[in-house]
Amino acid sequence: MTTPMSSTRISSTRIRLDPRSRATVLIAGAACVLPLLLRLEPKLAIGTAVAGVAVAIGAWRRPLPAWLRVMLALGLAVAVFATMGVNFGRDTGCAILAAMLAVKPAETDSVRDGRSLLGFALFAPFATFLLDQVPLSLVLGLVAVVCALLAMQRLSDLESGELQDEVAWWKRLAGVGRMLALGLPIALAAFWLFPRLATPLWGVPDRAQARPGLADSMSPSDWEDMALDDTPAARVRFFGNTPSQSQMYFRGPVFSDYDGRTWSRARWAVAYPVAPVRSGRTRWDYELSMEPTDRRQLVALDVPLAAPANAFLGEDRALRVERPLDSVTRWRMRSGEVARFGDTTLAPFLRTRNLALPEGFNPRTVALARQWRQDAGTDDAAIVNRALDWIRRDFGYTLQITLAGRNAVDQFLFVDKRGYCEQFAGSFVVLMRAAGIPARVVGGYAGAEYNAVGEYWVVRRSDAHAWAEVWLADRGWTRIDPTAAVAPENVFDTLADRRADGGLMASLQPVWDVGDWALNGWNEFVLGFNAERQRALFRPFGLGDIDTELLLMLFSLIALTCLAATVWLLSRDARERDPLLRAWHRLGRRYAKLGLARAPHEPALDWARRVDRARTGGDAALRALGERFSRWRYGVRRGEAVEGLNALLRDLRAHRP
Known part of the structure; x- marks a missing residue:
C-alpha cells in the first residue's frame, strides 16, 4: 500500500513563509485594505497605513512578541475611538477592522498565518461598500480579490511542496480569471434577481449625511461651502423641448418665515392647499437624477406642474419626499413656463405670513420702503423695478462678505452694497415686505452645464442659488432674481475667479464629461437598481411586475443551473491538477x-x-x-x-x- 500523502507532509502551521511568499501575502492584504482606508477619515487612514507598514517591516524576520502585538492593537483602537467617538456603529466597526488588519502582519509567519491574514483581509473591500458605493471602490475591490486569490494559490503550492517559480505570472492570473468567471453568472443572478429591501439594513450612510444639501433654513454664509463645491447635485435629461440656461432655475425650499437673521421654510405650507398654476404653451418633460443627501427636499425646474410619484407639493409648490434622499434617485417630471402662479387674489392668511417682519430690525430699510410706497401709490411693479434699478446702479457681487450684526439688511443695503445671492434675495424680500408687497425667498439651483457625451445637464452644488418671489396682482407669484440684476462690471469675486487653473480645467472638460458620464451610468444601472426597478425588470417583455416569490424562484433556478454547469465544467476534465x-x-x-x-x-x-x-x-x-x-x-x-x-x-x- 502507498502511504497517504497528507500523513507525511509538514503541517501548514510549521511551514514558514519564504520571503517571496510573505511579500505576496502582505501586498494582497494591503490591496484589500486600501479601498477601506480611502473611505475613512484622512488622519485615521494615514495613521493606520503607516502603522501597518511599520508592523510589516518589524515582523519581516520573526513575529513580534505577544505583549507588543497587544499594545499595538490597543493603541490603534484608542486612536479609532479618539477620532470617531466612542460608539459601536458601522463606521467605527470598519475603522477597527482596518486597524486590526494593520496589526495582523505582526504574527504572520507560517502558511496558516498567511491564509488567516488573507481571509480576514477579504472582509475589508466588502466593508467598503457599507460606507460608499462609488465605482472606484468596485475596481479596487476586484483588484484586491484577484491579489488575494493569487496569494492563496502561492500558499497552496508552498504547502504542497509544488511551488514552481518558473510558472509565468500570466498563467497564474489566467487560473484566477477562470475561477472568477465560474462565479460571475451566480453573482449577476444575485444582483438582478435576489429580492431587494426597500431600505438598506445599515440605515442612512454617513457619507450621504456629510454631503451638503438644500436646508430648511437660510442664514448669512450658510451656503458658502456649497458655493465652492463643484460636485454634482443632480443630472437632468430633457425629452423634447430644452430650456435655455437662463431659464434653468431649479426650485427647492421656499422660505416664508423670518426672525431677523434666519429665513425658514414654513411648516404650514405642506398642509395648505397647493397654489394653482396656469402654464403657458412651452412645457418641459425631463428626468431628474438626484445625488444622495440627508435632506427630503426635491428640486424641480421652476415651476413643477405636478408632483411625481412618491413626492408631494406644498402650497408654495416646493417638492418634498417622505424620507431622506440618501441614495441616487430618479424622478420623471413636467414643468412649464408660468402664465399665472396662484389664485386671482392672495388669501388673507398667506398675505399676512408673507408680509410679516420682526419688530425692531432694520429701521433704515423699513423707512426707505415706506417712502417708496408713498411715491408709487398702488403700483407694486414700480417698487420692484425701482429696487432692481438701485441694485443695477450701486451694488456689486462678491463671495467675500463681512459679518453683519443685528440689522444685517441695513448693513448690506446702505453700507456694504456687496454680497452674494443669499444677501441679495433676503434683503430684497425684506424691502418688498416693508413696502407692503407679499414676498418670499426661494432656494434652489440656477444654471447647469451640458455634458455632450451623455447628452444631459449637470447641476452642481456650486450652482446653489437664492432668489425672490413677489406677489403681483396681475401675475400672482413672480420670480425676481435680484442677484442677476447686478451690472457685469460690478461682479468682483466669483467662483471662477478663485480657480487659478481655469484654463486647464476648460481644456480638460471633455475628460470630465466622459468621467461624469461613466459615473452617471454607474448611478443609473447599479446604485439606482432598487426594489421598484427590480419588480419592473420584466415589464418590457410584457410580463408586468413580478413579486418576491417569483424573484426567489427565478434566482434559485438560475443559481442551481449555474452550480450544475460549474460542477460539470470542473469534472469533465479528468486530468490531474497535481x-x-x-x-x-x-x-x-x-x-x-x-x-x-x-x-x-x-x-x-x-x-x-x-x-x-x-x-x-x-x-x-x-x-x-x-x-x-x-x-x-x-x-x-x-x-x-x-x-x-x-x-x-x-x-x-x-x-x-
Whole structure:
C-alpha cells in the first residue's frame, strides 16, 4: 500500500513563509485594505497605513512578541475611538477592522498565518461598500480579490511542496480569471434577481449625511461651502423641448418665515392647499437624477406642474419626499413656463405670513420702503423695478462678505452694497415686505452645464442659488432674481475667479464629461437598481411586475443551473491538477502504447521494476524515475529544495520509452 500523502507532509502551521511568499501575502492584504482606508477619515487612514507598514517591516524576520502585538492593537483602537467617538456603529466597526488588519502582519509567519491574514483581509473591500458605493471602490475591490486569490494559490503550492517559480505570472492570473468567471453568472443572478429591501439594513450612510444639501433654513454664509463645491447635485435629461440656461432655475425650499437673521421654510405650507398654476404653451418633460443627501427636499425646474410619484407639493409648490434622499434617485417630471402662479387674489392668511417682519430690525430699510410706497401709490411693479434699478446702479457681487450684526439688511443695503445671492434675495424680500408687497425667498439651483457625451445637464452644488418671489396682482407669484440684476462690471469675486487653473480645467472638460458620464451610468444601472426597478425588470417583455416569490424562484433556478454547469465544467476534465501526477500519468500512457500499461492497483516503483524486467536490455532510466517519483511523492521532504521537483518534472516530460 502507498502511504497517504497528507500523513507525511509538514503541517501548514510549521511551514514558514519564504520571503517571496510573505511579500505576496502582505501586498494582497494591503490591496484589500486600501479601498477601506480611502473611505475613512484622512488622519485615521494615514495613521493606520503607516502603522501597518511599520508592523510589516518589524515582523519581516520573526513575529513580534505577544505583549507588543497587544499594545499595538490597543493603541490603534484608542486612536479609532479618539477620532470617531466612542460608539459601536458601522463606521467605527470598519475603522477597527482596518486597524486590526494593520496589526495582523505582526504574527504572520507560517502558511496558516498567511491564509488567516488573507481571509480576514477579504472582509475589508466588502466593508467598503457599507460606507460608499462609488465605482472606484468596485475596481479596487476586484483588484484586491484577484491579489488575494493569487496569494492563496502561492500558499497552496508552498504547502504542497509544488511551488514552481518558473510558472509565468500570466498563467497564474489566467487560473484566477477562470475561477472568477465560474462565479460571475451566480453573482449577476444575485444582483438582478435576489429580492431587494426597500431600505438598506445599515440605515442612512454617513457619507450621504456629510454631503451638503438644500436646508430648511437660510442664514448669512450658510451656503458658502456649497458655493465652492463643484460636485454634482443632480443630472437632468430633457425629452423634447430644452430650456435655455437662463431659464434653468431649479426650485427647492421656499422660505416664508423670518426672525431677523434666519429665513425658514414654513411648516404650514405642506398642509395648505397647493397654489394653482396656469402654464403657458412651452412645457418641459425631463428626468431628474438626484445625488444622495440627508435632506427630503426635491428640486424641480421652476415651476413643477405636478408632483411625481412618491413626492408631494406644498402650497408654495416646493417638492418634498417622505424620507431622506440618501441614495441616487430618479424622478420623471413636467414643468412649464408660468402664465399665472396662484389664485386671482392672495388669501388673507398667506398675505399676512408673507408680509410679516420682526419688530425692531432694520429701521433704515423699513423707512426707505415706506417712502417708496408713498411715491408709487398702488403700483407694486414700480417698487420692484425701482429696487432692481438701485441694485443695477450701486451694488456689486462678491463671495467675500463681512459679518453683519443685528440689522444685517441695513448693513448690506446702505453700507456694504456687496454680497452674494443669499444677501441679495433676503434683503430684497425684506424691502418688498416693508413696502407692503407679499414676498418670499426661494432656494434652489440656477444654471447647469451640458455634458455632450451623455447628452444631459449637470447641476452642481456650486450652482446653489437664492432668489425672490413677489406677489403681483396681475401675475400672482413672480420670480425676481435680484442677484442677476447686478451690472457685469460690478461682479468682483466669483467662483471662477478663485480657480487659478481655469484654463486647464476648460481644456480638460471633455475628460470630465466622459468621467461624469461613466459615473452617471454607474448611478443609473447599479446604485439606482432598487426594489421598484427590480419588480419592473420584466415589464418590457410584457410580463408586468413580478413579486418576491417569483424573484426567489427565478434566482434559485438560475443559481442551481449555474452550480450544475460549474460542477460539470470542473469534472469533465479528468486530468490531474497535481503537476507531478500529471507528468507521471503522461509517462504511463506512453508505455501503454507498447503494451506495458500500469495496473490501477500497481505502485509506481513496482510498475517501473516490472517494465525493467520485461524490456530487452532493461529500462534503468524508468526505474530511476520511479524511485525519484516515489521519494518525492510519498517521502518526507523536509528541507528538500524546490529545484528537485522542477528537475524531476523536466525529466518525466522528456523521457521516452
